[in-house]
Each structure stands twice: as C-alpha cells, then as structure tokens.
Amino acid sequence: MNDEAIRMRSVSRRHGTGEGAVTALDQVSLSFPRGTFTAVMGPSGSGKSTLLQCAAGLDRPTSGSVTLCGTELTTLSETKLTLLRRRRVGFVFQAFNLLPSLTAEQNVTLPLRLGGHRPSTARVREVLRQVGLGERARHRPAELSGGQQQRVALARALITRPDVLFGDEPTGALDSRTGREVLALLRGMVDGEGQTIVMVTHDPVAASYADRVLFLVDGRVSGELAGAGAGTIAARMATWEAVPC
Template sequence: MRTGWNGAGDAVRLEAVRKDYGNGVAALDGVSLAFGRGEFTAVMGPSGSGKSTFLHCAAGLDRPSAGTVTLDGQNLGELSEARLTKLRRDRVGFVFQAFNLLPALTVEQNVLLPHQLAGRRPDRGLVDQILRRVGLAERRRHLPGQLSGGQQQRVAIARALITDPAVVFADEPTGALDTRTAAEVLALLRESVQASGQTVIMVTHDPVAASYADRVVFLADGRIAGELPRPTADAVAERMTHLGAWAAVGA
C-alpha cells in the first residue's frame, strides 16, 4: 500500500488525516495515503465508511480536524480560503453524479465556465479540442436538456478538463448512467490519465467502474482497509463482500 510518498511524484497526499463531526465518531481516522501523478485510483467502501468525507478533505472542499493534505505540492492547511478557492479552480477538476450543468447555458458555455469564473479569455482552440475529445463537437450549441444523461456527463468531464487540472475528483460519476454509457464515461476518464497525465481519484460503489482504475483503495470505518492493484470487477466485488472481516483482520 502506498502509505508513503516521494514528493514530486505525488499529486495528492494525506498524512494522518482525521475528520470529526462532533458526535464522538471519526468519519476519517488517521488516513495516510498518496496518489501518484498520472494515476487512476478508485476509492470504495460500504455506506458510512468515509468515502465522501475522504473526497471532500482530499479536494480541499472540507478541512480535516487533524493531519495534513497536500495537493499539487501545496499544503492545504496553510492556505487561506481565497488561495484554497483559487487552487481548486485552477488545479482541480470535479465530476459528480448529478452533472451540475447550468441548464440555461450551452454545452460550450458550460465547458468554459471555469475560465469565465477565473476572468480568463476563452481559448476557442482548446474548447474545440476538448469537445472533440469527449465526442461533443457537433453539440456545442445544444442546451443540457437537449442531451442524454451520458452526453451531459461528458460535458461535465470536458468542463473538468478545460483548466488542465493536476487532479480530477469524480464522485460516483456513473451512478446515474446505464451500463453502456457508463463504460464510455469511464473510458474518457481512463484516457485523460493516459493521454494527458491527469490524476483521477474516483469514489464509486460499482466494481465494474473500479476495474477501469490502476488500483482500488478500500475504506472501512474511516480507515484504510487495504488496496487492490490492477483490479478486475470480480476481484473488487469479492473484496467488498469480505471487507468487514478483512478490515478487522488488517487492524
């Protein structure tokens, strides 16, 4: 398990991260983990295992109660809210199950939104490239309501990639999609790792989705419960079935 790290080779590092919500139970309990640049990692665990809290802390959306999170070489605990917001805007991409597209904006306008919020002039050539990459060059003038669910998620991926982020965080990105469409979306995430060197960290409950990753990290009761390199869907499903007992032995 990559609980150690080598500095420049890692896009995200967590060291002894703990997150308490005041109810006497730690959502994260001493998590130390590293994510290499150009690596696709799936994070899995049963309900209540801490997956969402992990993603929020790793992405700088929430601050841990203890421990350190380093993202693209920056210690998030040392950043003001303004600098943290800028780091997320410039160096992090997000893809969610609900797509989170603005319904009154076209595909192209939704993709350009991060540039607009940052006050940057749009790079039309880059937009063209990204839209071709996600297979939506002919749909750039369409509104989200005119697209299928899979097409909307591809718009969300294009929006996440437009700033050339160091890390893309994906939270159940295929949860609302059928099997065939989900495979297309996962292939896009896989391609962003291979072609552009992005680090992708994906929270998922689906063993098939997890099989697209380079490795799977398992959480149980807020702790790391092991990992699986070069995963297959069957191996992931088997590990999830026995995760509770496996985690107890590991502890």
C-alpha cells in the same frame, strides 16, 4: 514528492464535539501518484466522500496534512484554497449540474467566467473534442443524452488542465453502457495524457477501470487491490467486515 499528485499524512476528520462526535476519517495516510487512476470504495459511512473532500481541499481535516502537487492545503487561507481548486483541481459528480438554458460550450466555460476568466474558443472546442462532443458545442442539455451531458461536465472539469480530476460517483446516474463509455474515456485520459484521477464509486465494474482500488472501513484504509477485475473487487467488497484495519 515529485511523483505524488496528492499526499495525505495522518489525516483525521471529526464532526461535532463531545460524546456525539463522529470520526469520518481516522489517521489516514495515503499517496496518489501522478498519472494514475485510483478508485475509492467502502460501505456507507466509511468515509469515502470525506476522503475525497479533504484530498481536494473542499473540507479541512481536523488533524494531519494534505499536500497537492507540493502545496500544503491545510495551511492555506480560504481565498488561496479557492484559487488553487479553481486552477489545479477538477470535479465531476453524479449530478451533471448543467444549466439548461446554456449550450455545451457555455456550460463548459461558466465556472471560469464566474471567476473573471475568459478561455479561448479554441481551448473550449479542444476539450469538447477531447470528450467526444466536438460537434455538439451549440447543443443545450435537453438536446443531449445523459452520457453526453456527463461528458460536458467532464469537459468543464478539464478546461483548466487540472493537476487532479476528482470524481464522486461520476457514472452513478448513467446506464451501464453509457457508464462504460465514460469510464473508458477517463481511462484514456490517464493512459494517453497522464491525467491523475481519484474516483469514489460503489460499482466494482467502474472500479475495475482504475489502476488500484482503495477500501475504507470505519474511516480507515482497510486494504487495496491493484489491477483487479470486477469479480475480484466484488469478492473483496463482500468481505469488508472481515478485513482487518
């Protein structure tokens, strides 16, 4: 368990009841080792986002257990779950979700300030330097490129030194060159700092930056690839329907 950042055991998530119920996850058991980069892929409706939300404590599974760094999430109260997410989990989404009237450093600190915490200026500048924006702390979103705005969002996710960083299509709104720059930054965080990253993506190039790629089909894990290139991943994507669950 000491080497596992996340452990999911027999996790199912169903929406609705009766004949209209939809099973988004079906008895999923997975481990995400510390200091690794995992990409999650699958066709539309396969359960990718639900997997991410359950692993991060954003959604509660209907059954099964989710453990994050030794803490069982499914038994926590909403208050304790919120505190755990705030302190130990970071999120980066396709939308940057920056407030246009705030500077980069103000956007980075906003979630903490809303939670009643005031990070040191040194820590804010440290994470901005970490994402390559040390000279842009006083710039507002309109003065930054799309890639730079996503870097601000990444710095905001890293400000608390999270145990796990979750990304939901983090490069989906970026052009290919800028997306590769952000992905290289994520890869460097894993290799250089031991960060644990779990990323949902539909892009085989993005997935190729990960240590392993998990494939979901109809809410079940249908297989995985380790250290695969974009071509191999794309070929696997083409055979989703033929892969046995």
